[in-house]
Amino acid sequence: MGICGLGTVGGGTFNVLTRNADDITRRAGRPIVIEQVAHRSLNPACDLTGIRTTTDVFEVASNPDVDVVVELIGGYDLARDLVMTAIENGKHVVTANKALIAVHGNEIFRAAHSKGVIVAFEAAVAGGIPVIKSLREGLGANRISWVAGIINGTGNYILTHMRDEGRAFEDVLAEAQALGYAEADPTFDVEGIDAAHKLTILASIAYGVPLQFEKAYTEGISRVTAEDVEQADNLGYIIKHLGISKRTDSGLELRVHPTLIPKERLLASVHGVKNAIAVLGDAVGPTLYYGAGAGAEPTASAVVADLLDVARDISTEHRYRTPYLAFGGIKENGVSLPIMPMEDITTAYYLRLLAVDRPGVLARVATILSEEGISIEALIQKEATEGELVPIILMTHRTLERNMNEAIRRIESLADIAGSVTRIRVESLDEE
Numbered sequence: 001m002g003i004c005g006l007g008t009v010g011g012g013t014f015n016v017l018t019r020n021a022d023d024i025t026r027r028a029g030r031p032i033v034i035e036q037v038a039h040r041s042l043n044p045a046c047d048l049t050g051i052r053t054t055t056d057v058f059e060v061a062s063n064p065d066v067d068v069v070v071e072l073i074g075g076y077d078l079a080r081d082l083v084m085t086a087i088e089n090g091k092h093v094v095t096a097n098k099a100l101i102a103v104h105g106n107e108i109f110r111a112a113h114s115k116g117v118i119v120a121f122e123a124a125v126a127g128g129i130p131v132i133k134s135l136r137e138g139l140g141a142n143r144i145s146w147v148a149g150i151i152n153g154t155g156n157y158i159l160t161h162m163r164d165e166g167r168a169f170e171d172v173l174a175e176a177q178a179l180g181y182a183e184a185d186p187t188f189d190v191e192g193i194d195a196a197h198k199l200t201i202l203a204s205i206a207y208g209v210p211l212q213f214e215k216a217y218t219e220g221i222s223r224v225t226a227e228d229v230e231q232a233d234n235l236g237y238i239i240k241h242l243g244i245s246k247r248t249d250s251g252l253e254l255r256v257h258p259t260l261i262p263k264e265r266l267l268a269s270v271h272g273v274k275n276a277i278a279v280l281g282d283a284v285g286p287t288l289y290y291g292a293g294a295g296a297e298p299t300a301s302a303v304v305a306d307l308l309d310v311a312r313d314i315s316t317e318h319r320y321r322t323p324y325l326a327f328g329g330i331k332e333n334g335v336s337l338p339i340m341p342m343e344d345i346t347t348a349y350y351l352r353l354l355a356v357d358r359p360g361v362l363a364r365v366a367t368i369l370s371e372e373g374i375s376i377e378a379l380i381q382k383e384a385t386e387g388e389l390v391p392i393i394l395m396t397h398r399t400l401e402r403n404m405n406e407a408i409r410r411i412e413s414l415a416d417i418a419g420s421v422t423r424i425r426v427e428s429l430d431e432e
């Protein structure tokens with residue numbers, strides 16, 4: 001095999017493979033030999049003595065001694081060209097690149113299928129947690145109702161440390177970057193793009209639909225304030241950045257956004273760089289997969305597990321192998337389970353508005369909500385001091401996003417309301 005990219009994950013993979021070579025050899029039934037490494041700069045954590053190296057990743061993809069290309073350079077375009085070249089040359093591929101799979105996966109799997117090669121990507125979702133294997137193979141008997149998870153380690157690390165230590169956003173983000181958790185462009189983590197990549201992959205495996213990243217609704221954590229965190233706490237909730245995909249009668253929900261979840265849910269106790277994914281299957285019931293979502297060796301654990309699978313699967317005839325996305329024959333056109341537009345989803349809401357302390361303002365807000373068919377579950381109005389704007393916190397029952405959009409538009413146009421309304425979706429994550 002050959003490794004392309006020797007950064008956080010590449011370095012971790014190199015070291016885990018080297019350190020645990022004996023056990024890995026026994027599990028694979030044969031040694032997994034690093035034939036070549038392509039890197040741009042030296043990784044001081046890796047001893048490359050005796051290893052053939054290059055600065056050209058395409059050399060690895062055409063090296064006749066390399067049977068598996070491990071793509072760990074990241075990004076969309078060069079990674080796509082590298083993987084497509086490797087497939088064209090009949091090599092199997094292992095990658096940790098969720099951006100690549102979510103955006104170019106349909107094309108990559110088509111090419112791999114016609115060449116009869118394996119493309120494995122366990123590290124692409126939730127780092128070291130074997131969630132892809134669990135969903136694709138372990139839950140293969142089930143009709144899945146929903147998948148909901150904390151699937152970005154950097155974002156969860158930031159939310160946890162801001163809340164527990166009162167630290168500034170930028171400060172915690174810089175720490176997550178130094179620990180190797182963040183994407184090359186950390187706005188991918190903070191704005192939910194990375195989580196949407198991962199959710200896209202999970203949904204395809206759970207429901208047997210093509211990868212449709214462009215249809216995912218994506219909202220980041222950058223607008224969650226300390227006040228929202230505190231108010232959610234008062235109401236018995238915690239705010240987590242979730243990826244949620246539910247099967248409904250109208251199609252599939254595919255959405256990433258900050259979410260209020262009840263404190264008693266197991267997901268509410270997932271902190272720091274840890275990730276967890278809850279899956280509800282009709283036969284198995286609720287299940288939860290937990291562990292490190294980022295970092296060198298946790299991610300390497302998944303990359304090496306894929307290498308072990310490839311080593312074993314190579315001896316199996318192509319048509320008997322587990323399909324890339326769990327289901328054989330996924331149709332890219334004529335999808336039976338469409339991804340729903342965001343305004344068609346139904347959920348409960350937390351709203352925070354700033355009102356001028358004038359009689360009747362609450363009644364005007366309540367009238368708008370009622371006219372849009374939205375009922376209020378809880379309400380907190382803080383005492384105002386002279387001339388101050390008063391925060392009003394509302395929790396609603398479940399309603400259509402389209403109705404909530406209209407209600408928020410009307411509330412924001414009231415003369416008594418200052419600025420924009422904060423809206424955070426609420427999920428009970430009922431296990432039925």
Ligand SMILES: NC(=O)C1=CN([C@@H]2O[C@H](COP(=O)(O)OP(=O)(O)OC[C@H]3O[C@@H](n4cnc5c(N)ncnc54)[C@H](O)[C@@H]3O)[C@@H](O)[C@H]2O)C=CC1
Nearest residue numbers: 005006007008009039040072073074096097180294295299
């Ligand atoms: N860091 C983490 O915890 C996790 C990262 N991933 C994914 O793993 C992949 C790699 O991420 P990291 O290791 O964190 O990034 P990184 O930036 O630490 O490593 C990437 C390495 O690839 C090298 N590289 C880039 N282009 C190259 C080229 N043309 N030729 C040779 N070397 C080249 C860079 O010099 C760098 O050393 C990304 O797709 C990322 O999304 C997945 C799960 C967890």
Ligand SMILES: N[C@@H](CC=O)C(=O)O
Nearest residue numbers: 152153154182183294
């Ligand atoms: N940047 C990602 C890395 C793992 O996928 C994250 O923080 O989760």
Ligand code: NA
Nearest residue numbers: 122125127129
């Ligand atoms: Na994983």
